[in-house]
Amino acid sequence: MEPVLDHRWDLTPKEAIALQKQLAGRVSLRKEFGRLRTVCGLDVSYDKTSDRFYAVAAVLSYPDLKIVEISQAAARSPFPYVPGLLSFREIPVAREALAGLQTLPDLLVCDGQGYAHPRRFGLACHLGVLYDRPSIGAAKSRLCGEFKEPKSEKGSWTWLLGDGEKIGQVVRTRTGVSPLFISPGHRVDFHTARKIVLSLCPKCRLPETTRLAHQEVNRLRREMNAR
DNA sequence: GCGACAG
């Protein structure tokens, strides 16, 4: 799959922030897709010894969650890790993995925030807008916003609020585990984003898409590192 | 000034 929009990536943090504010205006928080047939999970792994990034895009069938296709890529890290600017560090590698896909997935599930971001433009929004594709952010921890702890039972959830606005949902994807921070990326609403992520978590805390992409990208990194 | 801070 190819982006429908692109921009420079060799930016300074200040320029990156200005670009986020500009692109944030393109995000849609409405559900703009029909029946899901394929869902793509993305994950990036970093090897500090070689300063290299590895990315994996794993496409699963939906709702049976069987692996349909896996694409991988490697690249040098172009941007430092700055809270709030993660997409500028991970998308350059991720897009190479996405470029290798034969399947055009109906939805992208990202390992990070979507709308639940200081400028409402997290990794999932950024990818969704560049590809003009439905996307959801499912992060393991909070970047910003306040929330009340949801009940411990699977499916329980609370709103994540930022500046008095609903920016995401804190969701218990398994009973007794720490919650996931779910927010829309692009072309999806809060309710649908939460429901879909829960349907992607039949046995683990993380969505099968993310879990499998994570497993594959780590296998790839160790394999390349052993050469 | 101080603490927080996706991966």
Place this chain on the structure above:
DNA sequence: ATCTTGTCGC
């Protein structure tokens, strides 16, 4: 993210 194995518990 990465550094790292086994172990306790449902």
